[in-house]
Amino acid sequence: MQRMTNKTVLITGGASGIGKIMARLLLERGAKVILWDINKLKIDETISELASKGTVVGFIVDVSDSNQIEQTAKKVKKEIGVVDVLINNAGIVAGKYFHEHTTLDISKTMDINASAPMLITKEFLNDMLDQNSGHICNIASSGGLISNPKMSVYAASKWSVIGWSDSLRLEMKLLKKNINITTIMPYYINTGMFDGVKSKIPILAPETAALAIIKAMEQKKRMVTIPGYMYRLTRIGQGFMSINVFDWFAGKVLGIYKTMEHFTGHKK
Template sequence: MKNLEAKTVLITGGASGIGKIMVRLLLERKAKVIIWDINQEKIDETIAEFAHKGSLTGFTVDISIVDQIQATALKVKQEIGIVDVVINNAGIIVGKYFSEHTTAEISKTMEINANAPMFITKEFLGDMVYQNSGHICNIASSGGLVSNPKMSVYAASKWALIGWSDSLRLEMKQLNKNVNVTTIMPYYINTGMFDGVQSKIPILDPEAAAFTIIKAIENNKKMVTIPGYIYRFTRLGQAIMSINVFDWFAGDVLGIYKTMEFFTGRKK
């Protein structure tokens, strides 16, 4: 099991949702935590709430902008040092039919959900490879396993994230580097991001989901779905069922294809 005590952990989207919960869980494990978030006010609130628990620093950064990622990464290295663990947690969703998406919405979703984790990891991976120690944890989605109406662009971004993340894991293995990569694929989490979603499958409790992610890092897990049966169901179902039968089972029996009908998302 990986011991996170005294490790420097950077988490994007760490000032709200499961990111904020993971900040607390990491501080309780005596890790040194760095928050990256676009909302300075929420960063300040999180630091005020948790600073007594340990070492906590925040940086305001828009991860859809590569120049900001690079400049902020340089500041982190200069002011704090080598980052041992990166948790690519930040994400967005626009819940509507693809034909209703604007070009800006498509670009922003892909920039934040798919491109940013790669650009962020690129900034810190070199140090991990050099010291032959580190961990990258990418928070994808079960939406990267199962197609879903009104999630087309979000699904595209998460399918991309899963493919890159696990390829990176294999590259580190081929290079004989002790840099672990964990890909997390959760179902809907009750954080406000998916407000309005109606699901026959239970929506995840944020505290439990965050705890599962931290335990996955500690145990060097490779790919984790939350709940665990999601991966087995999708892979087995897609392997043995025709597309029409799988659509019937996922859409009519489990109701997955209707979960986004009343989606509103987090209130701004």
């Protein structure tokens, strides 16, 4: 069991949604929390709300900008010190058919969802290697396990995260380093990001999802789907069914292929 007491934890996308809830849960466990977010107002609101629970600071950063990542990481190291736990949580989705995506939709989704976790981890991993301890938690998606209409670019970004994240875990194992890597693959979470989604499989409550992620890190789990049966449903189904049968199972029985039909996303 890994304790978070006195650990310095950095959460990207930490000023709203499950990032904000995870920040609270970590503060309640005695951690020191660093929030990275693009929205200054939300950072200020979150710090004001959570300050009574412990040490929490925030940095404004657009994680789609590699220069901002590098410069903000330097600032964190100078002002705060070594980051013990990194949670790559920031993400976006553009729920459209692929041909409707703009070039900006594609590049922004890949920059934030796929490239940013790698670039941010690169900034803090060497310190973890030097002290031979640390934990990196990458929030992917069950969309990285199963294809889905109107999620092609999002799914591509999350498949990328899963492949990179678990490869990083194996590298740490081969190097015999005490650095844990946890890959999280949640189903839809009711945070506003997926407003309009209709699903036969229950949509996750934010508090439930955030708590499951924190517990997964405490238990040093390696790959976690939320709910837990999602991995078995997808991997076993894909392994034993033909493509046509699996399409019927995922599309008709589970209704997954129709979940994005009425997607609206965050209200502007």
